[in-house]
Amino acid sequence: MxxxxxxxxxxxxxxxxxxxxxxxxxxxxxxxxxxxxxxxxxxxxxxxxxxxxxxxxxxxxxxxxxxxxxxxxxxxxxxxxxxxxxxxxxxxxxxxxxxxxxxxxxxxxxxxxxxxxxxxxxxxxxxxxxxxxxxxxxxxxxxxxxxxxxxxxxxxxxxxxxSIKSPAEVQELHQAATYSAQMQLAVMQHARSGMREYEVAAEALRTAQALGCQLSYPLILTIQGQVLHNHFLGNTLRPGDLLLFDGGVETPRYYAGDLTRTFPVSATFTTRQRELYQVVLNAQTAAISALRPGVRFLDVHLLACRELVVGLTEVGLMRGNADEAVQAGAHTLFFQCGLGHMMGLDVHDMENLGEAYVGYTPDLPKSTAFGLKSLRLGRTLEAGFVVTVEPGIYIIPELIEQKRQEPTFQRFVNFDLLDTYRDFGGIRIEDDFVLTSQGSTLLGEPLAKTLSEVEAIRQHALA
Missing domain, CATH: 3.40.350.10 (Creatinase/prolidase N-terminal domain)
Structure with a gap:
């Protein structure tokens, strides 16, 4: 080491x-x-x-x-x-x-x-x-x-x-995120229709090891992105699929990167994929803008949830007032997990010590409500914290059936339209940030994530 x-x-x-x-x-x-x-x-x-x-x-x-x-x-x-x-x-x-x-x-x-x-x-x-x-x-x-x-x-x-990362640690985390971005880009360039997921995952592992690093957690690489921690790796990529890749590199000093990109197996997104991808990207952009010391990460999470509802309403999958929908928890039909977590020597930093100590405080206990119970970090942010920001949309058919008859969801969700999205899968976009005295700074070299950037990579790879 x-x-x-x-x-x-x-x-x-x-x-x-x-x-x-x-x-x-x-x-x-x-x-x-x-x-x-x-x-x-x-x-x-x-x-x-x-x-x-x-x-x-x-x-x-x-x-x-x-x-x-x-x-x-x-x-x-x-x-x-x-x-x-x-x-x-x-x-x-x-x-x-x-x-x-x-x-x-x-x-x-x-x-x-x-x-x-x-x-x-x-x-x-x-x-x-x-x-x-x-x-x-x-x-x-x-x-x-x-x-x-x-x-x-x-x-x-x-x-x-x-929790407070030193300049040397930030530099190490920057390197981890840069290596993670290089691994992500290699996968984005490598994936082809007809491949099995494990063939694409092999390129990720090859890239990490060629950099002298290990993975910071088991790869999530799947066309079934609605399964949040999907390690199956056995599906075959087909035209029209979305491939979600959640993977990070751990440096020899054990500092972790944690990035996610979702991209089309084909050269371009379909219309529906473009619409929902932009919804997720808008939510991430809003959350990143809100990162600064003194702000509760819980409130950043709720802001991202609101942005998701606004976008889903524009697409027609949700309806009504966005603030009321989030307060009622209606967004959890599409976003069931938390916006992010602390990161450092562990990809979920210090999780073995207990979320009550790491992500919350005696004055801010963790919620037990669906969706919020999966938010690993809620506490007030401080300069030197390193966090992930990873909103997503996950269309889970089993969850749709479970929530269909509940009045809260009937009020805010257009189930007739949602039924035509049952095989959509999932989208997640994730980046890593260090909190500074004025706001936050992206860790690692920037990795393509706009629709045009992602499509340019895929078009060049498949040319």
Whole structure:
């Protein structure tokens, strides 16, 4: 893993210790995980908070910060002769630790005895079962009680720190978004009628790996764009289809990009596709214009919803007052999810720490209403936040049938016309932004998204 300068990690750890009450901070690195037997591993990915404070990519590491004494420790397994045979000689753990400013390294099997002498241990909620079992053994508690013992003060401190991206992090995210745009463009140029979705996805993966990167999440590449997280990849592209590609690249330092484009398999959009695509683009443009510190992302989301309703009304699929339609939730027949989320070392930044901490506040709890319950970010924006903006229109036949008889939807939706769109699919347009003191800035090189820009790429690719 390519690391930042030593001082970056030292300063991050010092800031964390200043904001956590007395006690010991325990951070667990991830382990290797077998796909179908122990030694056939998935691609290793370090825990993001561990990577943020310690920058080391090796598996099975445990870090501790003593808030009271200032001591910093790293616990690591001792390499064996078998390790050298299979991986070759590697730098010592001690030398790697010193690169990130940690001087004291102890054997991994001393973790339990070290923790036994501590009365207050702060740890994060585990999202991997092996972490739960380790914590249960070390802290002498039942596995079922481990999650409840996670430290709210540590979660709050890490969320506050990781939410504000430093200039170095913004540059890394800019690179991730640029690489993601290059991957998106490669797919837009590569797709052809008659291909299977997995053939197009192969070009995305090839591009990411040719850039020396991994994917920041499993690809969503589908002509069935109404399925929000569609990883099937088995459909055949046909003339007249829309292909929705939601894919991002993760840099070697683990910073994520997250972009979506929707484009025609043919050289041009159909009339209906053009109309609804422009509706989504108008909603995204309005939302981007509203991004600035001091504005709640919830309100940006609702603004985008209103713009969607205005456009859908002009097309004839909705009717009535746009504000009343959004207040009643009628737009959720077409836009069922949230406008965006925080992004950084995780594509859904710090989601493992809990949306109540990352995306919301005690004064602004997350809604349980359909549509709003899927909005991962609602809180007031601050300079240094990095967010996605990704409105969409999704025509889901099963949802149409479920909502057809409800008075709210009958009032605002033209079901007779909507029935002729049942096989339309979905459209999403997504870009990444960093909040500045005055507004926001696009991350990454701009990627084609207007109707004319997208059609120009497709016409040239198919010429």
């Amino acid at each position: 390519s690391q930042f300068d030593q001082q970056v990690y030292q300063q991050r750890r010092q800031q964390l210790c200043r904001t956590v009450a007395s006690g010991l901070i325990l951070l667990l690195g991830n382990e290797e995980a077998g796909m179908n037997y122990r030694d056939n591993w998935y691609h290793f990915r370090q825990d993001s908070s561990f990577a943020y404070y310690f920058g080391l990519q090796l598996p099975s590491l445990v870090a501790m910060l003593d808030v009271d004494s200032g001591e910093e420790l790293l616990f690591a397994p001792q390499p064996s002769l078998d390790d050298i045979i299979w991986t070759g000689p590697l730098p010592s753990i001690q030398s790697l630790a010193e690169q990130v400013g940690v001087q004291k390294v102890l054997p991994l099997d001393q973790v339990a005895s070290y923790l036994a002498a501590k009365t207050r241990v702060h740890y994060l909620p585990p999202y991997r079962p092996e972490h739960t079992l380790k914590l249960a053994a070390w802290l002498e508690t039942a596995p079922g009680q481990v999650a409840a013992g996670a430290s709210a003060s540590l979660i709050t401190a890490i969320v506050a720190q990781r």
